[in-house]
Amino acid sequence: MIAIASTLPLLTNPPGRASYMGQRICQRLALHHRGEASPFAVFDRLHLPINDVSFHPFDPVIAVAAGSYDGGYLFEGELFLWDWQEDRSWPVARDVPEVESCSFSEDGKLLDILVRPWNEEWGEGDDPFDRVYPLSLPYGQSGAADTADVEIDPGQTIVRHTLEFAKPDPDQHETIERQLRAWFGVDELSSRGAIWDVAWLDDARIVAVHNDCLLEIHDVASGGVISFREDGRYGADILRTLPPVIGVYDVAGWQVRHSRLLALSNDSLSEIATFEGCYNFASSKDGLVLGRLDRHRVGGAKADVIVDPKTSDVRFADLGHYDCFNHFLGIDGAPDLFILQGRPETSHENKRLCRVQPDGAVEPLWPVLRADGSHASHAMECLGCYVEDELGPGIIMTGRHYDPDPNKGKRGFIFRRPIASGDAVGGSLRSRWLRHAGADQEIWRFATTANASAIVYARKEELILVAFLDGTLSLLNAADGAVVITGHVTIEGLPTVIYCMDAADGSLAAGTFDGRIAVIPFGQLRNGGSTGRIELA
Numbered sequence: 001m002i003a004i005a006s007t008l009p010l011l012t013n014p015p016g017r018a019s020y021m022g023q024r025i026c027q028r029l030a031l032h033h034r035g036e037a038s039p040f041a042v043f044d045r046l047h048l049p050i051n052d053v054s055f056h057p058f059d060p061v062i063a064v065a066a067g068s069y070d071g072g073y074l075f076e077g078e079l080f081l082w083d084w085q086e087d088r089s090w091p092v093a094r095d096v097p098e099v100e101s102c103s104f105s106e107d108g109k110l111l112d113i114l115v116r117p118w119n120e121e122w123g124e125g126d127d128p129f130d131r132v133y134p135l136s137l138p139y140g141q142s143g144a145a146d147t148a149d150v151e152i153d154p155g156q157t158i159v160r161h162t163l164e165f166a167k168p169d170p171d172q173h174e175t176i177e178r179q180l181r182a183w184f185g186v187d188e189l190s191s192r193g194a195i196w197d198v199a200w201l202d203d204a205r206i207v208a209v210h211n212d213c214l215l216e217i218h219d220v221a222s223g224g225v226i227s228f229r230e231d232g233r234y235g236a237d238i239l240r241t242l243p244p245v246i247g248v249y250d251v252a253g254w255q256v257r258h259s260r261l262l263a264l265s266n267d268s269l270s271e272i273a274t275f276e277g278c279y280n281f282a283s284s285k286d287g288l289v290l291g292r293l294d295r296h297r298v299g300g301a302k303a304d305v306i307v308d309p310k311t312s313d314v315r316f317a318d319l320g321h322y323d324c325f326n327h328f329l330g331i332d333g334a335p336d337l338f339i340l341q342g343r344p345e346t347s348h349e350n351k352r353l354c355r356v357q358p359d360g361a362v363e364p365l366w367p368v369l370r371a372d373g374s375h376a377s378h379a380m381e382c383l384g385c386y387v388e389d390e391l392g393p394g395i396i397m398t399g400r401h402y403d404p405d406p407n408k409g410k411r412g413f414i415f416r417r418p419i420a421s422g423d424a425v426g427g428s429l430r431s432r433w434l435r436h437a438g439a440d441q442e443i444w445r446f447a448t449t450a451n452a453s454a455i456v457y458a459r460k461e462e463l464i465l466v467a468f469l470d471g472t473l474s475l476l477n478a479a480d481g482a483v484v485i486t487g488h489v490t491i492e493g494l495p496t497v498i499y500c501m502d503a504a505d506g507s508l509a510a511g512t513f514d515g516r517i518a519v520i521p522f523g524q525l526r527n528g529g530s531t532g533r534i535e536l537a
Helices: 172-184 427-436 522-527
Strands: 002-007 027-032 041-043 050-055 061-069 075-083 088-091 099-104 110-115 131-138 195-200 205-210 215-219 225-228 233-239 245-252 255-265 268-276 279-283 289-293 304-308 313-317 337-341 352-356 362-367 379-389 392-401 412-418 444-448 452-458 463-468 472-477 483-491 498-504 507-512 517-521 533-535
Touching (some): 002 050, 061 099, 075 099, 205 507, 233 279, 245 279, 337 362, 337 379, 392 463, 483 522, 507 522, 517 522
Parallel strands (some): 452 498
Antiparallel strands (some): 002 027, 050 061, 061 075, 205 215, 233 245, 255 268, 279 289, 289 304, 337 352, 392 412, 472 483, 498 507, 507 517
């Protein structure tokens, strides 16, 4: 067997978005038999990057060493033993700094590890990043109750750069790729990260975007793929316009240098507009595109922008402060353009939902949360979805309640609230909505423990589909929020997290954080949630 470690991407796309609360899977260790692409066992418990693994010489157990520098002071670590046959794991130590390497002794009785210092100021020597310390820990089939304390001798310093594993190897990537090609029996390997967005192009084709392309067109029946690629650029957003507009970003290092709008027509891409800086885009049903400028990565840009793709007309407007944790909204393809705006508009607090007119005028609608002076009345990491049915037009809004204590911050919300509109509905339909709820009343609300990664409204089925970062998918009745089914999502039995969705003609298309795209009929979804697991394959 072979063990492959992966770091799963966090939800930081499209640019101008960041959502983390409740993310259940951050690191994965997968075990593969020779020639089999699908792993037969996975270990998803770790939160820090995996640095090394070691197979026990006799037992079906793997030691997993993990850790990283926290960016400010600490070298954080994790060290686990995993029995892959019983899918049971336990920590080797109660608290440990970053573990760089691990190796079982030949008799299997000891686990030898190398750890970083506890923090930048701990231990002896000039450079804390060039010091490691050896430890030998006893191995046993135990649990957390028998977990040992780690005691590091500061006098046992080893200069890190003198060790073989720390020496730079320019051929390492090529060597690993050659070994993996031989192991899996393939001529070529390809790497694909998270699917950032997916949308139905018609009843037979799906478009998707990820870090390794501008856009892909997938034929659902044949499996054929048309791919558009350019070095240094990637697609991160598919706007629900006709024709579709793709948000594409030029990246240098970690920095977004330019934000581009490309139109997809007749299986080809054409450029609409390019803007310096990092913009988060959304569109309205009539085709207008709104770009919010992330104030933390401005480049030479200075204002938000409203674009008409049909004429390429551009109007700049200052719609207030925008940052990725507080102002991303994600409402796309609605009759109007919507934003989240603080009060005052230069603030990230006291957020309210607003409608934006084509000329840039802002119409406040309602506060996201009731301002009661508490930390919890500050909404963060929101995501919205427009819905319109016999109850009238409304918004499904999700997010999390802010808490200054990160250990108490897993409190979220989802609710449906009406919005006033003179155009979206009329006649008896509108009057029924007015009887049902006033503009200041929520139709339904629930608490959540994880952020929503994606929301889609299936009009024909009268369902709201919500994917959460803890790996669950919930189907809710649009009218009253009643849960139709909910369960943890798997593909071929392996846990995954949905990052994007689109619904059309009785089927759901979903893209996941581990680079998978799944299509599943709603009938199959309804019948598959009774076990607490929703299988997409």
